[in-house]
Amino acid sequence: MTGKILVIEDEQSIADNISYALSTEGFAPVWRSTGAEALAALGAEEFDLILLDVGLPDMNGFELARRIFAAHGLPVIFVTARASEIDRVVGLEIGADDYVVKPFSPRELTARVKAVLRRVGSPPASVREQSAPEAFFRIDDERCCIECMGQPLELARYEFRLLGLLIRHPGRVFSREQLMERVWEEPDMSLERTVDTHIKNIRQKLRQVAPQREFIHTHRGLGYSLREDG
Numbered sequence: 001m002t003g004k005i006l007v008i009e010d011e012q013s014i015a016d017n018i019s020y021a022l023s024t025e026g027f028a029p030v031w032r033s034t035g036a037e038a039l040a041a042l043g044a045e046e047f048d049l050i051l052l053d054v055g056l057p058d059m060n061g062f063e064l065a066r067r068i069f070a071a072h073g074l075p076v077i078f079v080t081a082r083a084s085e086i087d088r089v090v091g092l093e094i095g096a097d098d099y100v101v102k103p104f105s106p107r108e109l110t111a112r113v114k115a116v117l118r119r120v121g122s123p124p125a126s127v128r129e130q131s132a133p134e135a136f137f138r139i140d141d142e143r144c145c146i147e148c149m150g151q152p153l154e155l156a157r158y159e160f161r162l163l164g165l166l167i168r169h170p171g172r173v174f175s176r177e178q179l180m181e182r183v184w185e186e187p188d189m190s191l192e193r194t195v196d197t198h199i200k201n202i203r204q205k206l207r208q209v210a211p212q213r214e215f216i217h218t219h220r221g222l223g224y225s226l227r228e229d230g
Helices: 012-024 035-044 061-071 085-093 106-120 157-168 176-183 193-209
Strands: 004-008 028-032 049-052 076-080 098-101 137-140 145-148 216-219 223-226
Touching: 004 012, 004 035, 012 028, 012 106, 028 035, 035 061, 049 061, 049 106, 061 076, 061 085, 061 157, 061 176, 076 085, 076 106, 085 098, 098 106, 137 157, 145 157, 157 176, 157 193, 157 223, 176 193, 176 223, 193 216
Parallel strands: 004 028, 004 049, 049 076, 076 098
Antiparallel strands: 137 145, 216 223
16 A cells, blocks of 8 residues: 655654554655645645644644644544544544554554544545546635636635535545534534535536536435546
């Protein structure tokens, strides 16, 4: 299994151990020591999964994870010394795919990485870069803008986050619950029917630009995905 992994960890010795373990299993780790550096890397490169420490020097790892889910929708595994039950619960409830407590076994960590990638079905970044939706959409995270076939879409905040998540994972089926966890700031305060309403609005705006295409596919009883063939 291959994949590009972003390691967000402020202690170099731990980051080196993680990176070495990932490299021996065929992964391509990229290390960043602060939240700001990690966000810059996410804006410039494609990743398949993120290993994230909670105690970063410039921001709380939980808040960083929320921003990552909203803008990028990538799977996240927390790797942290914070072992309390409440921290575990918070990490998992905001949408993390796993929670690993330090000290940890590098072999176990790589096994968890593989398990998460198999579960989410995330293709390697090199494959995503060449996917068909890239020919139709362009995402500008700094301006919170998405263009479809060269025309900017007038999207509300959650419409932007929702469509951006689908674009970055073409073909992947997200349940309503998964979409709420990764897009909404307070998913517990919203209803799953809200997702349907936002999808309907996004479809209407996409049809104004490309009436001959149906970009978003409904999987009855499962959720939604972006068509890989556009």
